[in-house]
Amino acid sequence: MRATWAARAALVPVALTALLGYLGSTLWTAQMSVTASRTLPSDHFVGMAQYVRLFSNERWLLSLDNLLLYGVLFISACLLAGSVLAILVDREIAARGWLRQIFLYPYAMSFIATGAVWQWILNPTDGIQAVGRALGFSAFRFDWIVDPDRVLLTIVIATAWQASGFVMAILLAGLSGVDPDLWRAARIDGIPTWRVYTSIVLPQLGYAFATALVLLLTGVVKLYDAVVAMTQGGPGTASEVPTKFIMDHLYGRANLGLASAGAIVLLVTVLALLAPFLYARTRAAASIA
Amino acid sequence: MRRASASVGRIVLHALVVLAALGVLLPLYVMIVTSLKSMDEIRSGALFALPQAPSLAAWKDAWSHACTGLACDGLHAGFANSLWIAVPSTLVAVALGALNGYVLALWRPRGSNLLFGLLMIGAFIPVQVMMYPLVRALGAVGLVGSLPGIVVVHVIFSMPLMTLLFRNYYAALPVELFNAARIDGAGFWTTWTLVLLPMSAPMLAVAAIMQVTGVWNDYLLGLVFAGHELAPMTVQLNNLINTTTGTRNYGVDMAATLLTSLVPLLVYFASGRWFVRGITAGALRG
Known part of the structure; x- marks a missing residue:
């Protein structure tokens, strides 16, 4: 009986974290989002007015568009590159260990460092564009990072470079669970290796892909550091994202109400994206029980 | 015939692996060589070239003199x-x-x-x-x-x-x-x-x-x-x-x-x- 009390007492820090840290502060933010709070929280209730203002704010709408486009491109790039890398490592049995080590190292770097190095490589004056021109192609253009229509692509390149190895690691863990008999059967039937991967093995990795997808999706919604380091939302407002909108309105513009409304919209987006996965998991757990 | 096609497959695989590894390592390489170059050399548009006269001056600057906001005493x-x-x-x-x-x-x-x-x-x-x-x-x-x-x-x-x-x-x-x-x-x-x-x-x-x-x-x-x-x-x-x-x-x-x-x-x-x-x-x- 005393042990049970000790066990409960041991959970106090984590309970405080979940209840006050997560739930409490989320509720507080939700409450502020229906008030006229500016620099400081205010109790002046304004209903959904902040949300109405938010969705008539050009910069917020642009941020959402950017996030959607970025998300589709980033996730596609990571899943594709991650699958290719995983297959390459899976095939190269002799060099497997250190190949995986090479492919995963970008994931150990911060988004600020990632942004810093890609900002340098992609800068038009001395980066890849200058290399092309020095080689004699005087009309060579690669100035996406200062091109409002293409700047998001540069953020996709940098962050996909950082995260593809992560997808690879998750898929490799899934690949190690594939039945070796399957390979023997495929060899006897004379199926080319790449066909075995695309038609038989990869479709079996549904759970690993779903896991990677969930983690990539949450990474997309949280996108902030890389944008700050690479473009600071520019050129102009071309690479603005919702997290940056919220940060700018919390600090620079001292508009707590609007920032809180933005944060709650972001939270609802995350929960909506997670819901199908949580539902699938609960269903799976229920069918096992 | 079978063996020949299998070894062609191996060669393609090795080539892809080397290409992918080089691609992933490229930014690290660029970071290292750039950090060892002088500003004149950096301006010459040779992003991927090895440094002509490698120097640790940039490292010293980054550590103790570079401006990080208001102060200029490096990282x-x-x-x-x-x-x-x-x-x-x-x-x-x-x-x-x-x-x-x-x-x-x-x-x-x-x-x-x-x-x-x-x-x-x-x-x-x-x-x-x-x-x-x-x-x-x-x-x-x-x-x-x-x-x-x-x-x-x-x-x-x-x-x-x-x-x-x-x-x-x-x-x-x-x-x-x-x-x-x-x-x-x-x-x-x-x-x-x-x-x-x-x-x-x-x-x-x-x-x-x-x-x-x-x-x-x-x-x-x-x-x-x-x-x-x-x-x-x-x-x-x-x-x-x-x-x-x-x-x-x-x-x-x-x-x-x-x-x-x-x-x-x-x-x-x-x-x-x-x-x-x-x-x-x-x-x-x-």
Whole structure:
């Protein structure tokens, strides 16, 4: 009986974290989002007015568009590159260990460092564009990072470079669970290796892909550091994202109400994206029980 | 015929592997060579060329003279700050994670599943949603811009991953171990410290690796909660590369980027498969 009390007492820090840290502060933010709070929280209730203002704010709408486009491109790039890398490592049995080590190292770097190095490589004056021109192609253009229509692509390149190895690691863990008999059967039937991967093995990795997808999706919604380091939302407002909108309105513009409304919209987006996965998991757990 | 096509396949495979590895390594290579070049050489448009007269001048500048906001004394203060932040944040978070995992996997008091579920959902909430209330709460007790403050914030946000790692680890151990210890009369704390913790070395290492790299690479929490005096290296690096005063020296930028990435990269390359284990343990069984 005393042990049970000790066990409960041991959970106090984590309970405080979940209840006050997560739930409490989320509720507080939700409450502020229906008030006229500016620099400081205010109790002046304004209903959904902040949300109405938010969705008539050009910069917020642009941020959402950017996030959607970025998300589709980033996730596609990571899943594709991650699958290719995983297959390459899976095939190269002799060099497997250190190949995986090479492919995963970008994931150990911060988004600020990632942004810093890609900002340098992609800068038009001395980066890849200058290399092309020095080689004699005087009309060579690669100035996406200062091109409002293409700047998001540069953020996709940098962050996909950082995260593809992560997808690879998750898929490799899934690949190690594939039945070796399957390979023997495929060899006897004379199926080319790449066909075995695309038609038989990869479709079996549904759970690993779903896991990677969930983690990539949450990474997309949280996108902030890389944008700050690479473009600071520019050129102009071309690479603005919702997290940056919220940060700018919390600090620079001292508009707590609007920032809180933005944060709650972001939270609802995350929960909506997670819901199908949580539902699938609960269903799976229920069918096992 | 069969053999010929098989060996062509091998060659294509090797070529692809080499190409992919070079592509992934290219930014690291560019960072290193740029950091060893003079500004004149950098301006000559030879991004991928080896330095003609390698020099560590940019590294010295990045460490002790570069401007990171108002001050111009390089990244060395940020390095110390990151270290001061990372060590206690790791020790406290790993210890708490192990304790939580122990209780949630083996004791399971009433409500613990609900608590764990809440914690896991919390892992997906964008930090911005919780940020202002946390700033206010920590401000009320005078902890914003202090070492305990930033450590508490890191511990709060790492709690889901740390707890998950140890919960799964302890849940996979044979439950007889736990039962035998209890039958022998070991209480709550002795069972943990004398029976389970000595067997937890692999997971303690994995969790510490994840946490050190996570804390070191954090930017947002350091920016908001650490304040100017304690600004971690990532915040200083961002100030350095995006500073608008003076001419940009990409050599210094790249040396600073490498310096900032040094600790996580060393941890990563030294720990090898433990890092991978941390990723997959945190991801696949969540």
